[in-house]
Amino acid sequence: MSLAKRIIPCLDVDNGRVVKGVKFVDIRDAGDPVEVARRYDREGADEITFLDITATHDNRDTIVHVVEQVASEVFIPLTVGGGIRKLEDIRCMLNAGADKVGINSAAVFNPEFVKQAAEKFGSQCIVVAIDAKKVSATGESDRWEIFTHGGRKGTGIDAIEWAIKMVDYGAGEILLTSMDRDGTKIGFDLELTRTVSEAVSVPVIASGGVGKLAHLVDGVKEGKADAVLAASIFHFAEYSVQEAKEYMQAEGIEVRLT
């Protein structure tokens, strides 16, 4: 096998600014997503994901400008998620220079949207983002449910069945976030990741819970993830992307070292 497992740093962007305080010493403006993206690119990130958390619709244009700027100097795949609800939103992001869009709650509210998006733009640019939470009690067999609104609202939809359905509808990739693990730094929900990855034919990106480099390795080896996404460990410069890759390679995982 020579296809590399991907490492994808994620930036939360609000009104055109990186949300969490970044403490890099070598960039002038740590809140500037363009500078942060440039840094991740230099470190060897395989892709970069922007999550637009801008609350007001009026300020949506700022993410478009961010993507335009990044795309004019960073030549790796870029994904934009957050607020993608209409075909027009997708067209707008792709025109700005994004390669893929992440569709999350709009897919839950209207699964046909994923079908239309894949037909119009091709599956290769449609990432369905799934926020899943474990709902089975101790002793029961594992069951996860789709949650919306940042993990606050349950939908009653089974996460595994949902992932299979979304691929059937044309998703080219699944971005799978464990809402139980997100922000905890105790590692991915490996059971969830493996179950989804083995259930679908398309690549699965594991997300939620990375606190140390060993978690990335677990996500690939035990979770069977095709790519791993992390925000804070790279954000706060605890580790560089390069260090993460060297660590993974030492653990026998094929990565792209530049």
Next chain:
Amino acid sequence: MSSVAVIDYGMGNLHSIAKALQHASPEVDVRVVSDKQSILAADRVVFPGVGAIRDCMHAVQAAELTEVITEVAQSKPLLGICLGMQALLSTSEENGGTDCLNLIPGKVIHFAKDMQDVEGQKLKIPHMGWNKVQQNQHSLWQDITQDSRFYFVHSYYAQPDDDAAIAATTEYPQAFTCAIAKDNVFAVQFHPEKSQTVGLQLLKNFLHWDGQS
């Protein structure tokens, strides 16, 4: 000043390609164009594309570009990227069988279902991510290390009839043709515009290529 035309026929992210070409060689005049005259006026031509092959072929026909692309393929350096590579072959299995431009004899086929790697792990389709490219001798590989990784995203791949047209291969898990070369035509399955330094180098080499292998 030399010029390159990126063919705009409604399939794919042309801005990324245009920006990458400009970045690779700032002195080159990069134009995103859709009309016959502008395409033929350029020194070099890039034929991009993402999505499904039937839509691609329809779009080429609707834009009346079949003859232009055929003419370019016989006269000046042409770079096909992703679907723009597949469209150069004779036929594709995609969409229940689709006739392509037949500029490079051969067919486009789907990856086998239920593929596994050496450890028995299921291989995903699309083939997505950074994979190693094993080059055969060609001037477009100049200053690119053998086995460098390029960014791929595709479910179908080209299989030219003539092995001499194979400019590079990649393993997934079997070796498949990821670049073809025939006279002044070069085409790649991966995305040089998204393959960071090595991708930019390939674009730069193309922008200085005289069309000889």
